[in-house]
Amino acid sequence: MKLEMLDTSIFIAYVVGLLIIALWISRNEKAEGRNTEDYFLASKSLPWWAIGASLIASNISAEQIIGMSGSGYALGLAIASYEWMAAITLIIVGKYLLPIFLKNGIFTMPQYLEQRFDSRVKTTLALFWIAVYIFVNLTAVLWLGGLAIQTVAGVDWMFGMIFLAVFSIAYSLYGGLKAVAYTDILQVVLLVFGGLLLSYLALVEVSDGQGFIAGFSVLTHELPGHFDMILSPDNENYMNLPGISVLVGGLWVMNISYWGFNQYIIQRALAAKDLKEAQKGIAFAAYLKLLMPVIVVLPGIAAVILYPQLTSPDQAYPSMMELMPVGIKGLVFAALVAAIVSSLASMTNSISTIFTMDIYRPLQPNKSQNHYVHIGRIATLVALGLALITAQPLLGQFDQAFQYIQEFTGVFTPGITVIFLMGMFWKRTTSQGALSAAIGSAIFSFALKFTFPDLPFMDRIGLVFLLCLALTVVVSILTASKEGDESSNQSVSLDEVSFATDRGFNLAAIGCVIILTFFYVTWW
Template identity: 40%
Template sequence: MSKFATIDIVIFVIYFFIVAGYGYYIYRKKKKAVSDTHDFFLAEGSLTWWAIGASLIASNISAEQFIGMSGNGYSIGIAVAAYEWIAAIALIIVAVWFIPVYLKNKIFTMPQFLKTRYNETVALIMAIFWLFLYVFVNLTSILFLGSLAINNLMGGSPVTFEIIMIALSVFAVIITLGGMKVIGFTDVIQVGVLIIGGLATTYIALIVVSKAFGFGENAIEGFNQLVKNAPDHFHMIFAKPVPGTPQHQVDNYLTIPGLLSYVAGIWIINLNYWGCNQYITQRALGADLQTARKGILFAGFLKLLMPIIVMLPGIAAYVLHQKGMLQAEMAIGSKHGEVMSDNAYSAILGYLPNGLIGLSLAALTAAIVASLAGKANSISTIFTLDVYKKYIKKDADEKGMVWVGRITIIAALIIAIAFTWNDTLGIGGQGGFTYIQKYTGFISPGVFAMFILGMFWKRTTGAAAVVGVITGFLMSVLFNIFAPRWFGPETILYTAYKNADGNYEIPFHICMGLAFGFTMLVMILVSLGGPKINPKAFALDKTMFKVSPGVLAMIVVTLMIISMLYVRFW
């Protein structure tokens, strides 16, 4: 049964027209975007630091966080906040050390970086890798999780699910076809709606918990009851499983393997995502260094808020479910009435009063559409500039490339819809957030090794990069799929644990760390066979990495907040 009232529909429609209307206004005001590829793909020179920061967050926070991370909040707890809080530190690293290298060398796409630093073979291989990853992992998961949540609010009809999926795609196309400038400035509205609606949902969730335990409408008491009734959900670091450890704790460790997460895996995920990812870095590549740095650090500060918005509702759903509430809501879409953790956020939305449901739906839709638009634009950028222009039509003019970019956006979303239609890829089976992190992790180690060595070790060669990307992928496949079967569950390199299906599995963060380590070793050994300074090495100087007092202050404040959070929830 639908939980929407007329006021909810009115609020949502107003949100839609505000975003679409403002996007059209920006598009008409900046007509240059019709024919200029740099403006269409990068919004060159026109995004302010706050627009860059807001666009980064709006594009990053999507259904995978609202639905997937909330689902992890239900099943795992606050430990999943590590993705957000470590991301804030990763953004500091990107702002101080990565962005100066990109801007000094006029890098506009990640394949261009690989071509400039290595060779065209590496660039083409990775362009194809990224296109497949963005379409078949990111777009599909965003569509599936977003449609699932909205559909649950509307009663859970399969037909409605498909209509919602198409509607989200069309909305994203409307935003995306205006180029990065339209995306960037509409994202300011989107992130505002996202934060306001998200905080409202969290507040109501805490009120519901407080009332369920007899304390009236008291959000602080609601939070205290979460801590009291789900103490295992408020620890950042999980203990290593031992014989007799309950299966759900083993499953949690497989997802976030305690301190070992912080040795390599979670850093590779975040530094690769925020520093070597077209979808993200594209927002800053058209700005000057000061503007780009401030925008990235502003995004890092906003990341500190995200667990409150996307994780606490999941923990609230867990506590309410344990108290005998949300039984039907948590089982929507399941085959045998079992709990589906990805239903947690939409289950909580059902408690919102009329009007706030519409606002929260707008927040969720803002997150989904902004991410779809950003991802589609990045797919378009990579295909048009790094494949079409270089290998299909080398004499393509500016206007022609913009139209190819627009056609690519539509094609990518159509493909994503086709593979999401009946959950062909099995996204719902393993939790959306984990699905994205795990399968992105198959290429992250090799990609990050190529970038980090390419930026900061002048001896790294093109041959090493080719070998590295292949090694990284093969090592990821080896440790994620075959190692426990071939070498046993316990070796000097890893310990594998039985998952819920009874199969031995290595925590995927550890798999990423091992794959990254072997890739770095192989790339270094291959590079030692080349010249001491590769002719294609980037010129670096210390002045590139100096920061202004204002930027330094932002860094210090962010690090202090993160330190306090870890002291409180260790």
């Protein structure tokens, strides 16, 4: 498939327009002076609508659009649990986790761990996150993005990856988080519009022109198994989504870790003007998450009927773009690229933040603010360079990239979740207890994987979480007297942290629960 001249012109106009907006934002920032708070936390001035839009733009990328659409092709609507359960998770994060982080005025997640525990825990987790962001997240986004550009525009995947990397640098390297967050607003509008339009056209095509409602009826009638939200043990995809575990098991651990303790996600909320503004942004993002399966999963299900002979599920979304008329195809292609470069910019900004603030600054503590910003930019370039080199070797052999990412990160997710939750809500947690959770997570995960190979990875995550929880309690009790640090630091104290939320946030939370209940009851 190739883009027509009109499609290419629209796409070029989008690229140029985004760069102009980003440079304008960056020039305004330059007039105010540049320090680490300006560059890494957007001067702590983001409004709720920018926070919510940027959260979704950072989250929805190639591995979400292409990977989750591919999973929709392979196993159906059940994969939407990742999106819908995330909406509830965001509400929980907004009410119980954000107040603690904002009260402590942190830049990064490792910084909180240093306040709560010590530099060993901070450095261990900082190095881990940098490695995962570069060799799992960045590589996945670049690889799937390159394949999408090759499928849609006919450009070689390597040149596609280079274009995405250069484009993300062009609009984010100078302006930092503020340029990323405000351009994300445009990205999300384009993403939602393009995604909804593609879903609409797909349903119309499925129904042979009878309308999108008729098309949805055709899908539910022809592919009833693709609309089972809770998979039974005899389902061939049960290993990926093990039945009721998506509601009460390991998916909660994964979601809380991703939305609550993931730097490139939570960094937007840390940059809020105040707690109330951050919570409104979180609630806004939760409702956008409810919409995401319509945009990313539904086209994949429709592709089962329209393109039944695909050699790889991850070809579903790019192939569906053939339905687009000339002109609109360029717009939807721009939406896909918008999601990709937004996530690249967000990830590289967070990598540079963690490296600069948690690794480099403690080694060089007396440098100027401009020096640290400069180091952050160098870290961005190095991270993207490494990801470009390793993307194809790491991900080129996998069929469903989204499931691969979940499986890999699931090895460490339980330990990270235990470290933060215990550190925040149990005063007796020690540094040794935290480190034991980090190490134990990998050991328990690999032990269960090889001992019980038929255990679904989501159930394995739940079990590893419980084992790490028990290990942390035992080790903390045994080492409390040795560390002798009165529950580490004052940051553990919740006495001055208010978990009260206003009426608007509470109504949003109730509405989210009602909508999700309806979804699961309808497609149980």
